[in-house]
Amino acid sequence: MAQFNLDQLVTYKRVIQRGSFTSAAAALGISQPAVSLQIRQLELALHVRLVERTGRGVRPTAAGLALLDHCESIESAVNAAMQAIAQHQHDISGTVTMGTGATACIHLLPTLLCQLQKAHPRLSIGVRTGNTQDIVRAVEENSIDMGLVTLPANGRSLSVTPVMKEEFIAIAQADSIGGSPTFTPTTLADKPWIAFETGSNTRQLIDGWFHADGKATTPTMALGSIEAIKRMVSAGLGYSIVPSMSVMTPADKVGLDVYPLEPTLHRELGIVMRQDKVINRSMAKVLERIHTLTDSSITPL
Incomplete structure (x- = not known):
């Protein structure tokens, strides 16, 4: 043989x-x-x-x-x-590898991972970051077990499960705007614009929000890091639209003011896995925890 x-x-x-x-x-x-x-x-x-x-x-x-x-x-x-x-194991152990975007990695996963670590000390969770296309490809190649990504997500033999809906908000330098304005495509189109990098689903959703009103933007900066975008805005270098999870706490909003969008804009986050993926006890526990995530700014579907 x-x-x-x-x-x-x-x-x-x-x-x-x-x-x-x-x-x-x-x-x-x-x-x-x-x-x-x-x-x-x-x-x-x-x-x-x-x-x-x-x-x-x-x-x-x-x-x-x-x-x-x-x-x-x-x-x-x-x-x-x-x-x-x-099926013969009595505890949750081993390694589960997941991929997600930078925003969810910074603002969503730490709490989830801490909860899982406390509940299951022998469970190890690896995390990779990238845009939706990167994560979908890694799932297809079976180099990671699952992805938590911004939908839509398409690929060969994928299982896609929406898990939560999140609103986008506008951010500006703190105390730079009087009153409580509502930001529209018209009011934002001519302002210095700090955008997400080209190719991400988040960037496409935001561009589509402008295009639906017949507006187009030419970013002064296009960055791959949500924290870099926030720092640039807090320095007074422009405006941006970001997922609400990135400004949930006072610490997240240092140097920033946040404003609603009109019309509102949302994104769906979903779990992507291979259809033939065998879900062991450890993976099932991670999925269960993801499905229980709730927050006032993040509405579960």
């Missing part, structure tokens, strides 16, 4: 998905030579070439395609075996 292991199969699958050894190495968190070695060992074990180089990277050979067809079923069988074993 050919001698190869699951790590080699996972590496091979990632190489084909990414189209290059270097990209696969980055996704797996190992070196490119380590990826090359695993593929070579797998080819030696099977006595056949699995990949061939092209001008744009690598692609599977005919034998490689045949192996790829079986990778999913092998992975599912292993997951099923792990699920069967998990």
Whole structure:
């Protein structure tokens, strides 16, 4: 019987998905030579070439395609075996890896993770950040267990479950505006604008809010960090629209005033997972905790 292991199969699958050894190495968190070695060992074990180089990277050979067809079923069988074993465990332990956006990571997850750690000391939760597209791709590649992302989210064989609805608000430098104005696309369109980076679902939702009123904005800054946006606004460098969870506490609002939008603007946050993901006891506990998140500024669906 050919001698190869699951790590080699996972590496091979990632190489084909990414189209290059270097990209696969980055996704797996190992070196490119380590990826090359695993593929070579797998080819030696099977006595056949699995990949061939092209001008744009690598692609599977005919034998490689045949192996790829079986990778999913092998992975599912292993997951099923792990699920069967998990039924005999009496405590919540092991590692669950989730991905989310920077805003939720900073303002939502700390409380959730602290609660889980106190309730289940043997449970370890890893967190990766990125935009919705990054997290969806990681879920599809099975490099993370689940994602908490801004919807919509689309991908191959994904399960998408909306879990909460959140309102957006406008922010300005503290004491820079008199009264209690309501910000509309018209009142904001001509002001110095500090936006989220291009490509994020949050940026698309906010741009759509302006476009629905026939307005367009040209940001003076486009930043990937919610805290960087808030700091720029508090310094008086412009205005922005941010998720309400980012200004829930007095500490979050230092140097800022917050204002409602008219018309209102919301986003949905949802859990994305692979449809074939086997949910063990630890993952079920994390999902349960996410579904119980509530706040005056975040309305569960």
